[in-house]
Amino acid sequence: MNLFLFPESVNGSNGYSIAVNEDYKKLLPIRENGDVIIWYTNDKNLHNKNTSDFFIERPGLLCQKRFENLIKRKISTELSVHELRFLKGKIFDNIFCGDLLFYRAIREIYPEKKIQVRFHNCFSRIHDRQKLLKIHVGLKFNLVLDSAYRVEQEVFMDELVEKIFISEEDQAYYNLMTGFTDARVWNIPIDEEKMKKTRTNCNFSKRLVWVGGLEAHKEESMNWFIKSVYPSIKKEIPDVEFHMWGNRTLNFNDPDNRVYGHGFYKGNDIPFLGVGLYINPDIIGGGVKIKLKTYFEEGVTFISTPFGFEGYRKEMIDNKYCFVVEPSLWAKFIINLLKSNF
Numbered sequence: 129m130n131l132f133l134f135p136e137s138v139n140g141s142n143g144y145s146i147a148v149n150e151d152y153k154k155l156l157p158i159r160e161n162g163d164v165i166i167w168y169t170n171d172k173n174l175h176n177k178n179t180s181d182f183f184i185e186r187p188g189l190l191c192q193k194r195f196e197n198l199i200k201r202k203i204s205t206e207l208s209v210h211e212l213r214f215l216k217g218k219i220f221d222n223i224f225c226g227d228l229l230f231y232r233a234i235r236e237i238y239p240e241k242k243i244q245v246r247f248h249n250c251f252s253r254i255h256d257r258q259k260l261l262k263i264h265v266g267l268k269f270n271l272v273l274d275s276a277y278r279v280e281q282e283v284f285m286d287e288l289v290e291k292i293f294i295s296e297e298d299q300a301y302y303n304l305m306t307g308f309t310d311a312r313v314w315n316i317p318i319d320e321e322k323m324k325k326t327r328t329n330c331n332f333s334k335r336l337v338w339v340g341g342l343e344a345h346k347e348e349s350m351n352w353f354i355k356s357v358y359p360s361i362k363k364e365i366p367d368v369e370f371h372m373w374g375n376r377t378l379n380f381n382d383p384d385n386r387v388y389g390h391g392f393y394k395g396n397d398i399p400f401l402g403v404g405l406y407i408n409p410d411i412i413g414g415g416v417k418i419k420l421k422t423y424f425e426e427g428v429t430f431i432s433t434p435f436g437f438e439g440y441r442k443e444m445i446d447n448k449y450c451f452v453v454e455p456s457l458w459a460k461f462i463i464n465l466l467k468s469n470f
């Protein structure tokens with residue numbers, strides 16, 4: 129009998145969910161054999177589908193639990209032993225923690241059990257890179273980095289944990305910093321057959337596109353693009369447009385400067401597919417940008433920074449559908465790319 133703790137639904141509604149779904153498909157819990165599955169999610173539909181599973185509701189943004197955890201310098205959504213008290217006394221052959229959020233509670237309940245911990249980001253690497261490059265990420269994300277860094281250091285030094293990273297870059301950082309080689313990588317696979325079928329020539333039409341939430345450090349990356357890159361593009365191509373969809377994109381809506389924040393995208397397709405250049409202006413990296421999997425598979429043409437491309441094979445950079453360019457060269461590169469489509 130095994131125990132699986134998953135930090136999100138597998139409905140594919142966001143990158144995190146897609147990554148969790150890949151883990152679920154790899155592990156394939158067998159409920160009929162007594163495997164216990166715990167979901168940490170607000171997805172009510174999943175609850176209705178699997179009545180034998182356990183569900184713990186994720187706290188809302190203004191929930192008291194989040195504030196209490198932050199005061200204690202914990203990850204704001206970290207689970208407590210109290211929330212997993214129903215596991216006490218149960219014996220499992222294997223335990224899989226699908227995120228850092230479960231580690232401390234599970235380790236307290238099972239102090240001498242070998243467990244697996246999945247890293248969807250390596251916050252320690254982001255933490256060190258941010259300090260080295262002196263990248264401003266704001267108070268909120270600094271709190272996230274501090275709390276996640278603390279948990280990761282505990283996991284790194286726990287010899288009874290099998291560490292599972294999402295990219296070779298994260299694993300290499302762990303090996304370098306600890307000298308240990310007890311980790312493995314579970315990549316996010318790309319359906320390359322689907323990718324080949326969906327690709328068509330793109331006419332950028334002087335239109336740039338972003339789809340995704342702008343939480344934490346992604347907001348700083350977008351600030352960098354809008355303030356440091358986009359003005360140079362507009363100067364050369366005055367009628368260029370930048371369209372954004374996703375959580376917090378309305379905060380960036382500025383039609384006078386040809387920046388259009390639309391909020392959540394309500395369609396089932398890809399907005400401006402084939403008539404817009406997608407951007408991934410990540411200036412700090414860490415983990416894997418799952419959106420690039422979608423871009424590859426849906427035939428999207430996009431440009432990314434090297435940090436935003438971490439976790440994917442360099443062979444995927446074909447300079448036709450996928451461009452990876454250093455941040456300092458973004459403005460000039462995008463200007464030339466758009467002009468070549470006039």
